[in-house]
Amino acid sequence: MERSVEAFEVLEPGILTTVQDLGRFGFSQVGVPPSGALDAFSLRVCNLLVGNEEGEAGLETAIMGLKLKALRETVISMTGGDLLPTVNGEYLRMWRSHLLIEGDILALKGVRQGCRAYVCLRGGVAVPRVMGSKSTFLSGKFGGLEGRPLKKGDILYTAELPGPWERIGASFPSDWIPVFGREMTVRVVPGPQDYHFTVPGLQTFESSSYQVTAKSDRMGIRLEGSKIERRSDAEESIISESLIPGSIQVPGDGKPMIILNELVTGGYTKIATVISTDLTKVAQLKPGDRIRFEPVSLEAAHRLLREQEERIRRFRDSLRD
Amino acid sequence: MGLYPKMHFLNMGDRGLLLEFGDEIAEEINEKVRRMALAIRSEAVPGIAEIVPTYRSLLVLYDPMNLSVIDLKKKLESIEGGLQQSPFPEPRLTRIPVVYGGKHGPDLDSVAEYHRSMPDEIVRLHCSRTYLIYLIGFMPGFPYMGELPEELVTPRLKTPRLSVPAGSVAIAQKQTGIYPMDSPGGWQIIGRTPVKMFDPAKDPPACLRMGDRVQFYPINEKEFEEWRDL
Numbered sequence: 001m002e003r004s005v006e007a008f009e010v011l012e013p014g015i016l017t018t019v020q021d022l023g024r025f026g027f028s029q030v031g032v033p034p035s036g037a038l039d040a041f042s043l044r045v046c047n048l049l050v051g052n053e054e055g056e057a058g059l060e061t062a063i064m065g066l067k068l069k070a071l072r073e074t075v076i077s078m079t080g081g082d083l084l085p086t087v088n089g090e091y092l093r094m095w096r097s098h099l100l101i102e103g104d105i106l107a108l109k110g111v112r113q114g115c116r117a118y119v120c121l122r123g124g125v126a127v128p129r130v131m132g133s134k135s136t137f138l139s140g141k142f143g144g145l146e147g148r149p150l151k152k153g154d155i156l157y158t159a160e161l162p163g164p165w166e167r168i169g170a171s172f173p174s175d176w177i178p179v180f181g182r183e184m185t186v187r188v189v190p191g192p193q194d195y196h197f198t199v200p201g202l203q204t205f206e207s208s209s210y211q212v213t214a215k216s217d218r219m220g221i222r223l224e225g226s227k228i229e230r231r232s233d234a235e236e237s238i239i240s241e242s243l244i245p246g247s248i249q250v251p252g253d254g255k256p257m258i259i260l261n262e263l264v265t266g267g268y269t270k271i272a273t274v275i276s277t278d279l280t281k282v283a284q285l286k287p288g289d290r291i292r293f294e295p296v297s298l299e300a301a302h303r304l305l306r307e308q309e310e311r312i313r314r315f316r317d318s319l320r321d
Numbered sequence: 322m323g324l325y326p327k328m329h330f331l332n333m334g335d336r337g338l339l340l341e342f343g344d345e346i347a348e349e350i351n352e353k354v355r356r357m358a359l360a361i362r363s364e365a366v367p368g369i370a371e372i373v374p375t376y377r378s379l380l381v382l383y384d385p386m387n388l389s390v391i392d393l394k395k396k397l398e399s400i401e402g403g404l405q406q407s408p409f410p411e412p413r414l415t416r417i418p419v420v421y422g423g424k425h426g427p428d429l430d431s432v433a434e435y436h437r438s439m440p441d442e443i444v445r446l447h448c449s450r451t452y453l454i455y456l457i458g459f460m461p462g463f464p465y466m467g468e469l470p471e472e473l474v475t476p477r478l479k480t481p482r483l484s485v486p487a488g489s490v491a492i493a494q495k496q497t498g499i500y501p502m503d504s505p506g507g508w509q510i511i512g513r514t515p516v517k518m519f520d521p522a523k524d525p526p527a528c529l530r531m532g533d534r535v536q537f538y539p540i541n542e543k544e545f546e547e548w549r550d551l
Contacts, residue, residue, distance in 0.1 A: 028373040028380075030519070030527035031461045031501075130521050140461050140502075142521040192331035192339045239346055240458060240465075242373045242380035244337055265375060265458035273334030301335035302385045309386060 004126040006071045007158040010150050014065030014108065018218075019125050019144035021057040023261065024133035028242065033264045035135035035143060038218065038245070038283035039116055041308070042080035045172050046120040048316055049077035049097045051165040057127065057134035058120035059150070063286065067107040068119075070100040074158070075122035075165045079172070081114020081180055081284045096171035114180035114284035122165050123158035138218060139262060167319055176311050180284040183209065185292040188248065188272035189301055193238065196269045197250070201229035205271055206295060210256060214287045219262045220249075221285055227254030228271065240267040246274030246282065248293070256293075258282055275301040277308045324350050328357070328401055330394055333380060336370075338393060340379045346467065346495075350377045351455050353404075355532045360400050360407045368393070374531060376455050376465075413533045414451060417499070417514050419490050420545040421447075425513035432475050432492070432509050443511065444539055446470045451534040452497060462501035462519025462527040466535055469495050481507030488513045490537065501527075512537075515548035 010017075020043065023036025037043035037060055044054040059066075064083060077097045078085050085092040086107050092098060094117075100106065108117065127134050127145055136144025145154060194202065210225035228250050230236070236252040243249075247259040249268040258274065259266065260282075272293065274282055285291060296304075324343040331339040340357065343350035358374040361381070368388025373380040383393055421444045422429040433440045452466035459465075469492060477493045482505060485491070489500040491508030500506055501518035519527050529535065540548075 025371055027461075027526070028371065029457060029531060030525070031457045031459060031463055032526070131526060139504075140521070189332050189334050192333050239344075239376045239378075240456070241339070241375045241378045242333070242337075244333060244380070244382070246334055264373075265456070270333075273332070273337070275335045298332060298335060298390060305335060305385060 003160045004157040005160045006155050007074050007121055007123070008068040008156040009071055010067075010152055010154040010156065011069055011105070012065055012067035013150040013152055013154070014061050014067070015063045017059055017061040017066050017150040018136040018138065019057050019127055019134055019150075020060045020136060021134045022055045024131050024135055024137070024143065027131055028264050031264055032131065032140065033137065033262050034245070035133070035137040035218075035261050037118065038260055039080050039118070039280045041178070041277075041280040043118050043120070044312060045095070045315070046077050046079040046118040047124075048312075048319060049079070049095070049170060049172065050075045050120050050122040051167065051319070052120060052122065052124055054312075054316075056120070056124035057144075058118050058125065060116055060118055061108065062116050064108055064110055066119075067105065068156075070102055070104040070106070071155070072102050074100050075168055076100055076106070077120050078117055080117040082112035083114075083117040084109035084112050085117070093171070095174075095177050097165070097168050099168050111286070115286035116283055121158055123161050126157035126159055137262065170319060172315060176315070178280055180281065182288075183290040183292070184281045184285070185294050186278040186281050187275045187294050187296045187301065187304070189275060189298055190272050190295050191270070193269040194271050196230055196234035197271060198229045198231050202271075204228050205256065205293060209290045209292050212285045212287050212289045212291065216285070216287060218260055220260050221258040221282065223256050223258070223291065225255065228256065230254070230269075234269070236269070237267045238269055240265045244273065246276075246279050248272045248274065275304065277301075277304045323347060324353060328397075335385060336382055338381045338383065338390065338397075340381065340397065341377065342379070343377045346376050346455065348453055351453065351532075354379050356404055356407065356409055357401065359409065360404055361397070363407070364396075364400060366396055374456075375458065412453075413530070415529060415533060415535050417490075417516055417535055417537050418540040418544070418548065419512040419514050419537050420540055420542055421512035423542070425545070426490070426511040428478070428509040429511045432511060435475055436472060438472070443473065446473050447492070447497070447511065448537045448539060451536045454529055454531050454533050454535060455496075457527055457529065457531050460501065460504060461521070462529070463498055464518075464529045464535065465496055465498055467496045469497055475509055477507045478509060481505055485510060486513065488515060488518070490514055513545070515545050
């Protein structure tokens with residue numbers, strides 16, 4: 001293992017900042033959810049920008065308030081929602097790598113768009129892997145930095161890497177950078193329990209705009225809006241089964257709830273699942289934002305995923321040239 | 322309807338295929354879930370990323386970049402067809418010590434009252450048989466086990482507790498479970514075990530496995546404290 005060196009001091013932790021990689025897999029059957037970056041696409045690009053493996057751990061920070069002091073020369077990048085990052089008061093361009101020097105202050109000034117931003121540093125965040133992953137599992141209280149959000153005074157360590165990163169200033173193509181509005185449409189594949197709902201109920205789901213409530217966290221996003229009608233012969237609960245990020249549960253009150261990365265099983269009917277490529281938008285919803293659901297075929301979802309992976313592959317290759 | 326003659330396929334997004342084997346909580350259905358999980362693992366199908374067995378269904382997470390859903394379904398149907406021949410291990414029996422009642426089992430007396438019985442009789446019944454672990458879920462290491470004797474079937478608490486201590490042994494409807502860590506909970510707490518159910522630093526992290534069987538036995542307060550000192 002590489003030697004770890006001090007990289008940042010946490011001056012202010014912000015509303016919620018956690019260490020996350022792409023998640024902890026293979027333990028769902030002992031009740032351990034994946035955790036990991038809610039916006040995995042942004043974390044992957046963020047890592048590539050600083051020359052890390054795309055699955056390295058970075059910081060996920062929500063809404064506002066994070067303030068870090070660089071303790072040495074460090075290459076960083078920021079992606080995800082635009083939380084108005086600044087360095088020593090100057091606006092920092094996102095989706096691009098930058099060199100910070102000792103004493104530089106990285107501070108987020110507020111929300112321009114989206115909800116969650118990612119900070120990656122060359123060498124990654126040095127924390128022990130727990131069950132194969134560096135991701136923080138908040139309700140399980142393990143992973144990341146002692147299983148908790150960052151707090152004031154924490155020191156973040158990174159692996160000391162041999163040699164400099166040649167691609168400082170590299171940026172992600174601007175037309176591939178996702179735009180996060182206050183009203184977004186996400187695509188879904190119907191099921192597994194769409195047949196529990198009436199035809200008008202399904203129409204309600206597909207045609208309504210739902211508002212994100214404050215009861216939203218890394219486990220799920222609760223929505224407010226039109227009630228989705230259930231078939232009179234269908235029960236509200238089912239025998240508990242697996243959940244995945246993007247599962248859309250409809251509990252007894254008929255209001256949909258989008259499951260995120262910190263739940264493994266649930267006993268409510270699931271009307272649809274957000275497609276992989278659109279989880280990035282879901283991760284960027286904040287209270288007050290609005291969302292619409294658009295059903296697509298499985299084939300369409302797979303085509304969109306191939307297109308996204310092709311863009312990431314081309315970007316990765318471009319950094320090597 | 323019980324166990325389906327053939328599994329049903331349901332889409333769970335663009336990376337998940339849910340295999341459903343029946344429509345109730347029953348040992349026969351749960352055993353088919355576990356047989357299928359074991360058979361899929363032993364085939365090591367390229368493109369299958371993870372499989373997650375639950376009460377009556379099995380989620381297959383796949384990589385659509387490397388495995389088409391058509392090929393995946395064909396493969397799974399062929400595995401299901403050969404299931405009778407595939408080997409299946411005997412369940413392991415784990416005995417779990419429990420201190421019943423008092424401060425460790427605050428609902429034992431009211432459960433006894435509900436059944437017009439005595440606390441000692443509730444303890445005897447709870448220890449009277451082995452339980453199948455249908456599923457480990459809800460939180461890390463929480464085993465859902467059943468079925469309870471008819472005389473122990475008890476509804477959940479009307480108002481869930483905000484905090485249940487780790488190790489609490491509880492019952493709800495036809496099932497019994499153990500809270501592996503401090504958490505909110507709505508099950509009736511009848512006792513507490515000193516055994517650590519989940520430790521992320523261990524391999525495997527959970528002390529129990531889905532498909533294994535559990536039998537509880539009573540211990541006293543002193544034995545409980547001594548165990549915890551270990």
